[in-house]
Amino acid sequence: MNDVPISILSGILFCLILLSAFFSSSETGMLSLNKYRLKHLVKNKNRSAIKVQTLLERPDRLIGIILIGNNFVNILASAIATVIAVRIWGDAGIAIATAGLTLIVLIFAEVTPKTLAAFHPEKIAFPASWVLSILLKALYPLVLIVNGLSNGLLRIFGVNASQGNNDKLDTEELRTIVNEASGLIPAAHQEMLISILDLEKVSIEDIMVPRNEVVGIDIEDTIEEIIEQICQSRHTRMPVYNGEINKIIGILHARHAADFLRDATPSKAALLKATVEPYFIPESTSLNTALLNFQKDHQQMGVVVDEYGDVQGLAALEDVLEEIVGEFTPPTLDEEEEIKILEDGSFRIEGSTHIREINKTLNWHLPTDGPKTLNGLIIETLEFIPERPISLWVGQYTIEIQEIQDKVVKYAKLQLNR
Structure with a gap:
């Protein structure tokens, strides 16, 4: 190497610093990618995204090939820089090369490329994935040896490097992502998504019409009083009970009430025939479960009962949906x-x-x-x-x-x- 001109050594040193910057930025870019955007791109058959995902499936091997390349070029750059400095300044060149190369590598091969990759991970990681894939195949035996020794040490601490990352989100983490996406999702859609996530936290008791506000038909009233109440009601469904709300007989739908009123001789027997069997919901049922049950049982309204079977109120499918999308009708x-x-x-x-x-x-x-x-x-x-x-x-x-x-x-x- 002593016979090689300084100009050529300087050119090699410059190329090595660029390679070091490449490996440094590749590492940061790969690990800074948005995992969920990456999955979306993979689903859309983006070739670079597929290549990146393949590399990230075994992060130990990815980091292995990056660090092998980075350490190799840094050590070689250090040796060349020392040769150049010794030729120019003699023995004092060793200290000058160490200080100068440290500063150059730190600025141009570490901090700057890593910062750039952190801000634009896709622009760095996607092109780099093709180069890293080739290097991984070319140096696969060396990577296996290095990873084997490294993974053996990790197993001592209970870490299995062969297992992929767990990218699953719980409800609270998903809620945080939705909140942070305020600039990407319309406010109305964001509120709906948050409301859906909150359904599990809210019980049917929180949205029901309490029993003291329930408007129903007492079968013990006179037929004239019942007809007047039906005509004046603004509800599409009303419970029919016998004397008190705890003795619900059935639910009268407005459509069936109209058929009842068209009868030439309306009677209580005809009214009972027009009712449908009540659907009961425990008061502790979450809105998420209640919504699924409404759908499964093809119901529109349920009677909310406590652990003793006493009626606590009424809840309609519309009430559950309003928790998600807001009010359907203007308030009275x-x-x-x-x-x-x-x-x-x-x-x-x-x-x-x-x-x-x-x-x-x-x-x-x-x-x-x-x-x-x-x-x-x-x-x-x-x-x-x-x-x-x-x-x-x-x-x-x-x-x-x-x-x-x-x-x-x-x-x-x-x-x-x-």
């Missing part, structure tokens, strides 16, 4: 009164309003792990049934009871204290 006058903003910025809210509905409407964070309604939250916090208007604090929210009726909070004034 009664529903608009559930949450009403006041002039001072506070809110007048009905006691029967679901806490989840309050949180969704106002973007608040009232606790939902206990009572499901505002009235239940107030009573649980106070630990007694209020008999007169009083005020209380729940976290950072001030609640002022305004009206009490039949031992339940009818209306309360709520305000967020910032």
